[in-house]
Amino acid sequence: MNLKDELTDNQLYTLKILKTPSAGRALARWLMGLSGLFFILLFLPWQQNIRGTGKVTAFTPGNRPQTVESAIPGRISSWNIREGQFVNKGDTIVTLSEIKDKFFDPNLLTRLSEQVEAKRSSIESKRLKAEALKTQIKALRSALDVKYKQAQNKLKQTELKLVSDSVDYEAEQIRFRNFESQYARNKTLFEAGNIALTKYQDIESKYQESKMKVVSSENKFLQTKAELINAQVNLAGVQAEYQDKISKSESELNATLASLYESEGDLSKTRNEFANMQIRNDQYQLIAPQSGYVVKAMQAGIGETIKEGEAVVTIMPENPDMAVEMYVKAMDVPLLSKGRKVRVEFDGWPALQVSGWPSVSVGTFGGEVQVIDFVNSRAGEFRILVTPDPEDEPWPSILRIGSGTKGWVMLDDVPIWYEIWRNLNGFPPSLYEEPLDLDSQKAKETVEKKTTK
Structure with missing residues (x-):
């Protein structure tokens, strides 16, 4: 047992x-x-996303930090601001003094103005002289026409007179030959004793008178012929004389016009120098281009020389329209489109982000993709600009330009097991349809609504 x-x-x-x-x-x-x-x-939904890093910037280029540069070389005479100070548009930042001896004269503008007035008066005088020469040339041409017509009339009268004198001369020659033959016959008769002495003397007297008339008419004809030659010479001389006067006046007119145009060129050059000097005088005061805060002074001290185009201070605009400049991988760019929602985490801002479940994230802020660069900004990366989502919580007001950020561009929902499998294989996120811009998406929705109705 x-x-x-x-x-x-x-x-x-x-x-x-x-x-x-x-x-x-x-x-x-x-x-x-x-x-x-x-x-x-593994079968719960997971929202795919594209991760990126970047910094806070301003959406509008005019609201981004800018340097204020000096348009002219100069020496710093006085500072009117300090770093961190708020300045209004048009406030003087720095006052400069001249360093080029060409502009040392304090009355340079006055002297240039006097030169402009002197050249303007000279131009006016030359213009009046040119007008007077034009009037003189016109008068000479009129006088040439009158004198030429007078000479032509004189020539014509002389030609007619020569014809008349030649006819008289020929008539006297005929009359003389008649008297000569009559005288010869009567002389023979007188020597033969057939006529009286008285008759013979009377015929001889008429013969001598006719001979004298022939000589007189010949002299008159030759004189008229000489007058004709003189009239012809005078006709050519009148044209040559007045043409010479007109040519001299035209030459003087051309010289006056050339001097006038040269003076106008000098006046334009002097006026240009005067305008440039006026602008240069304004450049001695370095003016704030817009309202904002002086972030940093690039120069320091009094009497320091700065070069043309050298930066003096950096200004941050007063109310920049905040945006996030984010960089994503090139392989993810085809999946992006304008209007895509983004979750943004700012450096220094406490946050807990569950990328696949944005609804349970804490400390992140909503945004929308507004710009996608067409070329890469870094090696293998593209830049996108993200602005605040008007339907989400406003971004913190204490954000500063240049603060670091992290972002997640939200895509479509997939099961968790698919997301794990995709990451293990290194595949990119997937989309069920081609990405559309926000405007294209709204247009598509409108068409679908009309079709449904």
């Missing part, structure tokens, strides 16, 4: 040793529960 009891006790002891402890059973239950939970989680 004792042996039987001892064997039974030994068997029970073995069973007790081989029995699964309660702690192991609890661990197994926990592992099975966690495995089931993990399996269920």
